[in-house]
Amino acid sequence: MSFDNPDQILVELSRLIVGYFADAPYLSFLVGVLLSSVPLIAIFPGCFAFTTWLERKGLARIQNRYGPNRVGPFGLFQPIADGIKMLMKEDIVPTRSDKWGHLLAPIFIMIPAMMGLAFLPLARNMTAVAIDSGLLFFFAIGSLATLAVFLAGWASRNKYSLLGGMRAVAQMVSYEMPLILSAVVVVMMVGSMNTSLIVEAQQYKPWVESDNPLFQCLGQIRGWFVFTPWGFAGFLIFFVASLAETNRSPFDIPEADSEIIAGHMTEYSGFKYALFFISEYVSAFAIIGIGVTLFLGGWNGPNIRPPWSDDPQAYLIPGFVWFFAKMFFLMCVMIWIRGTMPRLRVDQLMGFAWKFLLPLAFINIFVAGFYYYAPWYYGWPVSIGVLWTSYRFLSRVNQDKRIVRKRTYKFA
Amino acid sequence: MIPLEYILLLSAMLFTVGLVGVLTRKHAIIVLISVEIMLNAANLNFIAFWRYNPSPDLHMGTMFSLFAIAVAGAEVTVGLALVIAIYRHYQTLDTEALNRLKE
Amino acid sequence: MTIIFIILSITALTGAISAIFLKNLIYAVYSLLLLFVAIAGIFLMLMAEFLAVVQILVYLGAIGILVLFGVMMTRNISGASSERILSRGWFFGLVISVLMLFGVLIPGLAFSELSSSPAVETITPSVKEIGIQLMHLNTPALWLTAVLLTAALIGAVVVAVPRNYSSKLFLTYKLENKNKSSK
Numbered sequence: 001m002s003f004d005n006p007d008q009i010l011v012e013l014s015r016l017i018v019g020y021f022a023d024a025p026y027l028s029f030l031v032g033v034l035l036s037s038v039p040l041i042a043i044f045p046g047c048f049a050f051t052t053w054l055e056r057k058g059l060a061r062i063q064n065r066y067g068p069n070r071v072g073p074f075g076l077f078q079p080i081a082d083g084i085k086m087l088m089k090e091d092i093v094p095t096r097s098d099k100w101g102h103l104l105a106p107i108f109i110m111i112p113a114m115m116g117l118a119f120l121p122l123a124r125n126m127t128a129v130a131i132d133s134g135l136l137f138f139f140a141i142g143s144l145a146t147l148a149v150f151l152a153g154w155a156s157r158n159k160y161s162l163l164g165g166m167r168a169v170a171q172m173v174s175y176e177m178p179l180i181l182s183a184v185v186v187v188m189m190v191g192s193m194n195t196s197l198i199v200e201a202q203q204y205k206p207w208v209e210s211d212n213p214l215f216q217c218l219g220q221i222r223g224w225f226v227f228t229p230w231g232f233a234g235f236l237i238f239f240v241a242s243l244a245e246t247n248r249s250p251f252d253i254p255e256a257d258s259e260i261i262a263g264h265m266t267e268y269s270g271f272k273y274a275l276f277f278i279s280e281y282v283s284a285f286a287i288i289g290i291g292v293t294l295f296l297g298g299w300n301g302p303n304i305r306p307p308w309s310d311d312p313q314a315y316l317i318p319g320f321v322w323f324f325a326k327m328f329f330l331m332c333v334m335i336w337i338r339g340t341m342p343r344l345r346v347d348q349l350m351g352f353a354w355k356f357l358l359p360l361a362f363i364n365i366f367v368a369g370f371y372y373y374a375p376w377y378y379g380w381p382v383s384i385g386v387l388w389t390s391y392r393f394l395s396r397v398n399q400d401k402r403i404v405r406k407r408t409y410k411f412a
Numbered sequence: 413m414i415p416l417e418y419i420l421l422l423s424a425m426l427f428t429v430g431l432v433g434v435l436t437r438k439h440a441i442i443v444l445i446s447v448e449i450m451l452n453a454a455n456l457n458f459i460a461f462w463r464y465n466p467s468p469d470l471h472m473g474t475m476f477s478l479f480a481i482a483v484a485g486a487e488v489t490v491g492l493a494l495v496i497a498i499y500r501h502y503q504t505l506d507t508e509a510l511n512r513l514k515e
Numbered sequence: 516m517t518i519i520f521i522i523l524s525i526t527a528l529t530g531a532i533s534a535i536f537l538k539n540l541i542y543a544v545y546s547l548l549l550l551f552v553a554i555a556g557i558f559l560m561l562m563a564e565f566l567a568v569v570q571i572l573v574y575l576g577a578i579g580i581l582v583l584f585g586v587m588m589t590r591n592i593s594g595a596s597s598e599r600i601l602s603r604g605w606f607f608g609l610v611i612s613v614l615m616l617f618g619v620l621i622p623g624l625a626f627s628e629l630s631s632s633p634a635v636e637t638i639t640p641s642v643k644e645i646g647i648q649l650m651h652l653n654t655p656a657l658w659l660t661a662v663l664l665t666a667a668l669i670g671a672v673v674v675a676v677p678r679n680y681s682s683k684l685f686l687t688y689k690l691e692n693k694n695k696s697s698k
C-alpha cells in the first residue's frame with residue numbers, strides 16, 4: 001500500500017478495507033460493492049441539498065432579492081430545514097388515484113437517477129461500474145425516468161398531472177435523440193464507450209508525461225474535446241439537450257408552474273414530492289457529469305505531479321476535485337439560464353429538438369468523421385466552416401416567419 | 413454456473429405464457445404484448461446457446477438477438493399503428509368484434 | 516449464482532403472467548417492463564453485457580413507452596375494463612399452449628444432451644468485437660435492418676395518420692365521424 005499519490009488516496013483506502021476481508025470472498029465482494037455505491041448515494045444528495053441553496057441564492061441575486069438568509073450563516077442550513085419540513089408533512093393520497101401507481105412512481109423515479117451515477121468516472125480508478133459499454137448503459141438507464149414520470153402522471157388521476165406526464169414523456173423521448181447523437185461523436189473519436197477510457201483519451205500524453213510542471217498543467221487541458229470544432233458543437237448540443245432531458249428551465253414545460261401547476265408532481269406531497277425533487281437534481285448531476293466526462297475532460301484539470309513522486313500518473317490535486325468543480329460550474333450555468341431565460345412553448349420545444357438539434361447533431365457526426373481523417377490545417381477550417389454554415393442555415397430555416405407586432409406596455 | 417437446461421426451461425415457460433396470451437386474450441394490445449414476450453423468450457435462447465457454445469467470440473448469438481430486437485421494434489411500431497388505425501375505424505380493440513369479413 | 520438466476524426467473528415469469536392476465540392495461544404494460552428488466556438481468560449474468568444494454572434501451576425506453584402511448588390513445592384514461600377479458604375459445608387456447616409446453620418443449624429439453632457448464636469459462640465483454648462482427652460478417656443483415664426500420668417507420672406513419680389528414684387532424688375527423696353516424 002502506498003499513499004504517496006494524493007489522487008489515489010481514496011482508492012487505496014478502499015483497497016485496504018477490502019483487503020481486510022480477503023478471507024471471505026463473498027463478504028469482500030459485498031464490502032467492495034458497498035464502498036463504491038454508498039458514497040455515491042451519500043454525496044450526491046448532499047450536493048443536491050447544497051445546490052438547492054445555491055439555486056435559491058443565485059435566483060434571488062438575479063431577481064434582486066436576498067434569498068434564504070435566516071437558517072444558519074447565509075441561510076446555508078435552509079436545505080436541512082426544508083428536509084425536516086418535507087419529512088413531517090402529511091402524505092396525501094387522492095381518493096380517486098390509482099393507489100399502487102401513486103405509491104410506486106416516486107420509488108421508480110429514484111432508481112434511474114441513482115443508477116446513472118454509477119457510470120461517472122469521478123477520478124482515475126474511481127468509476128463505480130467501469131464496464132465496456134458504460135456510456136450506452138447510462139443513456140439506457142436515463143431513458144427509464146420517462147416510465148416513472150408517465151406512471152406518476154397517470155396514477156394521480158388529475159388532468160394537470162396527466163398533461164404534465166404526457167408533456168414530459170414527449171419531451172424526454174424527443175430530446176434523447178440529440179443527446180445520444182452528440183455523444184456518438186466522442187465515441188467515434190475515442191473508439192470506446194468506457195467512460196474511464198474517454199477521460200484518459202482527453203490527456204495530451206507527451207505534455208502530461210514531461211518534466212515541466214507548466215506543460216503538465218497544460219497537457220491536461222489541451223486534450224479536452226470541447227476545444228475541437230466537433231467537440232464544441234457536440235458540447236453545446238449535449239448541454240441544451242440535457243437541460244431538456246432533466247426538465248430544467250427553459251425547457252420546463254412539463255412542470256410549468258403557471259400553466260399546469262407542477263405537472264406530474266401536482267398530487268404529491270410530503271416525502272414523495274421530495275423524492276421527485278431529489279431525483280430531478282440527482283439526474284441533472286448525473287447528466288452534467290457525463291457531459292463533463294465526454295467533453296470537458298472529466299477529472300483532468302490543471303494538475304501537476306507531486307514533487308516527491310515520479311509516477312506519471314500521480315497528481316497533486318485529486319481528480320475528483322476537478323470533476324466536482326466542473327460539475328458545479330455547469331450547475332451554476334444551469335441556474336443562470338433558469339434565472340434569465342423565458343420558457344418555450346410546446347411547439348417551439350418540439351420543433352427545436354427535431355428541426356434544429358437533430359440535423360445539427362447529424363452534421364456534427366459527419367464533420368467529426370472528416371476531422372478524424374483530414375490533417376489539422378485542413379480539418380479545422382473545414383469543420384468550423386461546415387458547422388457554422390449549417391448552424392446559420394438551420395436557424396434561418398427554422399425562423400418564425402410570422403411578423404410579430406412589437407409589444408407595447410400599457411401600464412409600465 | 414447455471415446449467416443450460418434451467419435457462420432453456422425458463423425460456424420455454426416464457427414462450428408458453430406468451431402463447432397463452434395470444435390464444436386466450438381478446439384485447440389487441442395484449443396480443444401484441446404476448447408476441448413481445450415470445451420474442452424475448454427466443455432471444456434468451458439465442459443468448460444461452462451463445463454463452464454455452466465453444467466459440468463465443470464469434471458473437472453469433474448476440475448478432476441474432478440484436479437483429480431480433482430490431483425486428484421486434486419494427487413489429488411493435490407497425491402493430492401499434494395498426495391498432496390505432498383499427499381503433500379509429502371500429503372504436504374497439506376487441507379482436508372478436510373485428511369480424512367484418514365474416515359477416 | 517443459481518440463486519440470483521432463480522430470483523430473476525421468478526421475476527420474469529411473474530411479470531409475464533401478470534402482463535397477460537391483468538385487467539388493467541397500464542398495469543399489464545408495467546409488468547411487461549418487469550419481465551424485460553429481468554431478462555436484461557439474465558443477459559448480464561450470461562455476460563452478454565451489450566445485449567442487456569440494448570434490451571433496456573430498446574424494450575424499456577422505446578417499446579414500453581410506445582405501448583403505453585398506444586394504450587393511452589385507444590382507451591379511456593382509467594385503463595380498467597369491466598367486461599370479460601378472455602376470448603371465446605380461451606379454453607382450447609390454454610390446452611394447446613399447455614400441450615405445446617409439456618408435449619414439445621419440455622420433452623425436447625429432456626431428450627437432448629445439453630452441456631451443464633459453458634465451454635468457455637469467462638468472456639471479456641467487448642463492444643468493439645461486436646461492432647467488428649456487425650461490420651464484417653453481418654453487413655448485409657445490417658443494411659436489411661436499416662431498410663426494414665425505415666419501411667416500418669414510413670408504414671406506421673401512413674397507417675396511423677387518418678385518411679382525411681388536415682391541419683386539424685383529429686378534431687375534424689371526429690366531427691365527420693359523428694355526422695356519419697347521425698345520418
